[in-house]
Amino acid sequence: MGLADNIDIYLALAGALFAIGTFGFLARRNAISMLMSIELMLNAVNLAIVTFGAFEPALQGDGPIIALMVMAVAAAEATVGLAIVIAIFRNRRTPLVDEYDAMRR
């Protein structure tokens, strides 16, 4: 049984990519970097979904369809998220999230 036929490899890979995205979301200062990290996390989840679709006979057709739905929702999320970032940037003149402190003062 080769490396590529092992479900654990793909799941560990998806977990690693999700953790990278989590780190980026928590640690970056730039709002667009945070959105890119969210995209990484969505991709990690998609990889796990397609993996289950490819390895579980009961999910053979459903996995890719759910992954396609996730992609469509991710496209909608990116559109609205980036529009919100641009709207905030127009008001505050900065993309750095730690300078959005209007609610703290």
Next chain:
Amino acid sequence: MRAWLYLIGGLVAFGVVATPGLLVLLFFGGSSDDVMLASLATLMLVSGIAVVTMRDIIRCGLAMIVCFLALAGIYVILRAPIVAAAQVIIYIGAISVLVLFAIMLTQDKIAPARLVFQTQALPAAIAAIVLAVLIALAGVGTDWPGAVDRLSIATVAVANQLFDEYVLPFEVVSVLLLAAVVGGVFLAKREPTRRDEDSV
């Protein structure tokens, strides 16, 4: 001089990506799928780390495209070509362009900020590593029932199921995308002055 630096950098990057594949080929005697998976996984993880750690955000966006492309290759290895094609079209074609445009609209001349990370970067790194280990342990430790060898996913079967059993989610997604387009235009357009509402 700079061209030589780029050439050397490209060679180093190629070596980093090709080495795991060669190692798998030499020590495990893997098939071509194994070699491709090792190289693509390395490319995906390295470019993913580049997305979250690089200083210049436009390079983060370009590294994100590389990450998506490697993931599309992994979908091909998983024998889901329809998902790989959708990955290239939607993520690389649409979302990456959107992100790059947003970067160009929001960065000023002093673009690379002095501090890339917030103050809680170190706890975030620890939390992310713990999360990765936990997910890997849970995934490896679980005995997935019925998990057999890779099944190839026929595009025709996906299409039949999508337009038969999943036709309602398909239509709902089209409404969602329309709402997102309208919402994006509404949020990003310049706010008009609301004099008449104030006077009421």
